[in-house]
Amino acid sequence: MSINHEQLTEFLVEAKKNTYAAQGDEASVQPLLNGSKQLEYRRGDYFYRDIYFGYGFFIGQETIEFENQQIWSMVYSGGVMMSNAVRDIIDPIYKFLRRALKQVDTNSIYRGPNHYQEDAYLYENEYEGTLEDFHGKEIIILDGDKVYELRYNGGIIR
Numbered sequence: 201m202s203i204n205h206e207q208l209t210e211f212l213v214e215a216k217k218n219t220y221a222a223q224g225d226e227a228s229v230q231p232l233l234n235g236s237k238q239l240e241y242r243r244g245d246y247f248y249r250d251i252y253f254g255y256g257f258f259i260g261q262e263t264i265e266f267e268n269q270q271i272w273s274m275v276y277s278g279g280v281m282m283s284n285a286v287r288d289i290i291d292p293i294y295k296f297l298r299r300a301l302k303q304v305d306t307n308s309i310y311r312g313p314n315h316y317q318e319d320a321y322l323y324e325n326e327y328e329g330t331l332e333d334f335h336g337k338e339i340i341i342l343d344g345d346k347v348y349e350l351r352y353n354g355g356i357i358r
Contacts, residue, residue: 203271203356205331208246209306212264212272215241215248216304256280256290262354270357272331274310278338278350293340293348296321300340310352311338332356 219239231238231251239250245267252260257279264272280290300312300323308314308325316323320343327336335353339346 201266201269201271203266208264208266208272209309209331211243211246212248212309213304213306214243215246215264216309217302219248219250220298220301222298222302252276254279256283256285272354272356274352274354276350276352278348280348281346293321293342297323297340297348310334310336310354311350327352329355 218241228237229240233251233253236251236253239248241248247265247268248262249265250260250262252258257277259277260275262274262276263270280293282289296318297312299318300316303313303316304311305313308327309331310327311325312323314325322341323338324341325336325338327334329335333355335351337349337351339350340348
C-alpha cells in the first residue's frame with residue numbers, strides 16, 4: 201500500500217486538534233480496554249484512535265488506519281513530575297497542555313509546537329526524525345520548575 205504522506209499529516213493534525221486537545225478526557229468513547237480512555241476521530245477512509253491509561257502518569261498509543269489497515273502509530277508515556285500531586289495541582293497543568301497541543305500543525309505533527317508560552321507556563325517540544333520514524337520529548341515548566349515530561353516515538357508501520 202502506498203501512503204500519501206501529505207494526506208496522512210493533514211489528517212493527523214486534524215484528529216489531534218479534535219480529540220484530547222479539544223476536550224481532554226471528556227472526548228473518551230466507550231473504551232475497548234478496561235481502565236483506559238479512548239479517543240477516536242474519523243474522516244473518510246482515515247480513522248484515528250488514542251488509547252491511554254493513567255492520569256498523573258500515563259501511558260498510551262495513537263494509531264491511524266487507512267482503509268481499515270493500520271499505517272501509523274505513536275507510543276508515549278509521561279506526566280506530572282510530582283508523584284504525590286493531587287488533581288488540584290494536575291488539572292491546571294493539563295489544561296495548559298491541551299492549549300499547547302491545540303497549536304499542533306503540519307510542521308510539528310507529533311505533539312505540540314516547539315515552543316509555547318502562556319503566563320507562568322512554558323511548553324517545549326523537541327523531536328527528531330520524520331513521519332516514517334521519529335522520537336521526541338515534551339516538557340512543561342511552571343515558574344522555572346519542570347512540572348511535566350512526556351517521551352514519545354513512532355512512525356509508519358511496515
